[in-house]
Amino acid sequence: xxxxxxFLLAGSMVLAFAPRILAHHSAAAFxxxxxxxxxxxxxxxxxxxxxxxxxxxxxxxxGSTGRLEIEAGxxxxxxxxxxxxxxxxxxxxVTIVGNPARAKPDALMLGKDLFKQDGSYxxxxxxxxxxxxxKDAAATTIAGTWFPPFSEMNAFGAxxxxxxxxxxxxxxxxxxDPKATAQKxxxxxxxxxxxxxxxxxxxxxxxDRIVMKVDWMDSERTIFLDGRPHPPxxxxxxxxxxxxxxxxxxxxxxxxxxxxxxxxxxxxxLPGSTKKHIIERFRLGEGGKVLIYSGVVEDxxxxxxxxxxxxxWQYRPNMPHSNxxxxxxxxxxxxxxxx
Numbered sequence: 001x002x003x004x005x006x007f008l009l010a011g012s013m014v015l016a017f018a019p020r021i022l023a024h025h026s027a028a029a030f031x032x033x034x035x036x037x038x039x040x041x042x043x044x045x046x047x048x049x050x051x052x053x054x055x056x057x058x059x060x061x062x063g064s065t066g067r068l069e070i071e072a073g074x075x076x077x078x079x080x081x082x083x084x085x086x087x088x089x090x091x092x093x094v095t096i097v098g099n100p101a102r103a104k105p106d107a108l109m110l111g112k113d114l115f116k117q118d119g120s121y122x123x124x125x126x127x128x129x130x131x132x133x134x135k136d137a138a139a140t141t142i143a144g145t146w147f148p149p150f151s152e153m154n155a156f157g158a159x160x161x162x163x164x165x166x167x168x169x170x171x172x173x174x175x176x177d178p179k180a181t182a183q184k185x186x187x188x189x190x191x192x193x194x195x196x197x198x199x200x201x202x203x204x205x206x207x208d209r210i211v212m213k214v215d216w217m218d219s220e221r222t223i224f225l226d227g228r229p230h231p232p233x234x235x236x237x238x239x240x241x242x243x244x245x246x247x248x249x250x251x252x253x254x255x256x257x258x259x260x261x262x263x264x265x266x267x268x269x270l271p272g273s274t275k276k277h278i279i280e281r282f283r284l285g286e287g288g289k290v291l292i293y294s295g296v297v298e299d300x301x302x303x304x305x306x307x308x309x310x311x312x313w314q315y316r317p318n319m320p321h322s323n324x325x326x327x328x329x330x331x332x333x334x335x336x337x338x339x
Contacts, residue, residue: 030099030110038068038109039095047085048330049217049322050074050183052124054088056096060106070096070111072124076199076215079322080147082131083114083122093117098124126150126198138288139315142251143205146291146313148196156196156311160266169270169302176269182262186326188217190264190272191239191255192280192297192309200319203282210244210251215321223253230256236274250283265302273301289315 040056052072060066072078075085088094095115101108111124123129127150165173188194195201199215210223223242230241233256241257255278258264264272280295294310297303 029101029103031102031105032099032110034100035097036100036105036109037095037097039093040068042088042090042092042094043067045088045090046330047075047322047324048327049076049324050186050326050331051333052078052083053330053333054111056094066106068106069108070098070124071108072111073126074199074216075322075324076197077126078123079215079324080130080132080198080200080316080319081123081126081128083124084322085324087122088114088116096124135314135316136289137315137317139284139291139317140288141205141249142282142284142291143203145200145202145316145319147200147316147319148198148293148311148313150198152311152313153196153198156193156309157266157268159309160193160268160270163265163270163307164304165270166300166302166304172271172302173269180262181267183217183267184331186217186328186331187238187261187263188214188219189267190258190261190276191221191278192293192295193263193266194219194239195280195293196311200316200321201313202321210253213321215323217326223251223255230254233257233274236260240276240278250281253280253282254278255280265297265299271302273299275300285312291315 038056038058040058042054043057044055046053052075054070054072056068056070057065058068096109096111097113098109098111112128114122114124121131123131183189194214194216197214197216202213204211208224208226210225212221214220219239221239221242223244225244228243230243236257236259238259240255242253242255244251244253258272258274258276260274261272263269264276276297276299278295278297280293283292285292291313292310293313296306296308298306
């Protein structure tokens with residue numbers, strides 16, 4: 001049975017959108033119409049990117065014990081929701097709510113919610129509720145740590161489905177195989193999709209540059225403010241080459257020189273070419289409680305015309321990064337066949 005697919009890159013998206021937008025796992029591997037609740041003892045726990053997983057020893061109806069593997073979201077995705085590497089330990093007795101695998105329901109489950117014996121709750125899924133209460137902190141500049149909520153990520157993914165595609169774009173999305181996603185090799189999706197991932201984003205403002213650290217597959221961007229031009233088109237980079245300037249309190253970033261990327265425009269299989277060009281705008285909104293992220297992307301190889309987007313990130317000054325690098329062995333494990 002192939003168990004990949006709904007992962008959404010970040011780890012298992014809401015099932016309504018998992019098939020298209022964020023394809024890693026596909027909900028097809030699990031019976032998403034059936035909810036299972038199991039209690040067992042944790043015998044293995046791995047807090048990794050692009051997947052957290054744990055193994056429970058559970059009692060079967062006949063009194064014997066069995067092994068149940070739980071797939072959960074990525075460390076980078078669960079961390080801002082309140083599930084961290086110290087939330088769980090081998091030997092803990094927990095109850096997991098989730099969806100059983102279609103082929104081997106007694107051996108594999110897609111986890112959504114975890115409850116410990118003391119009643120504490122932890123999310124295992126990108127669409128699960130956060131354990132953190134809403135914060136009222138406000139920023140005075142775009143510097144700081146921000147969090148694009150899942151609703152914004154979901155909205156961006158849904159919008160991609162209506163983008164005007166060239167024949168090459170249509171063919172690429174029609175033939176997209178989630179098992180072949182570049183993210184299995186720890187190569188993150190391209191901008192602007194990357195910037196909507198529901199992970200911690202920290203912006204550092206310096207005199208001659210802006211540095212953006214995105215807690216997803218070691219992604220880091222630099223936007224130069226010193227007036228330098230873009231390099232020759234022959235020089236390409238995973239995150240492109242960005243130059244920017246301020247218009248009042250709004251940062252304008254111009255990015256070109258992208259590498260060819262099979263997920264350059266979206267996780268649903270829309271690539272990006274070396275002709276991709278994006279203009280991004282970052283400005284505060286709601287009195288500093290949100291950062292408004294908007295822009296326009298063009299790529300004549302895959303889009304028939306430029307496309308605009310807009311979304312909001314929440315200010316989360318105390319939100320830590322998971323600091324978990326993408327683990328190739330874990331990425332491959334969850335894109336392989338379940339045995």
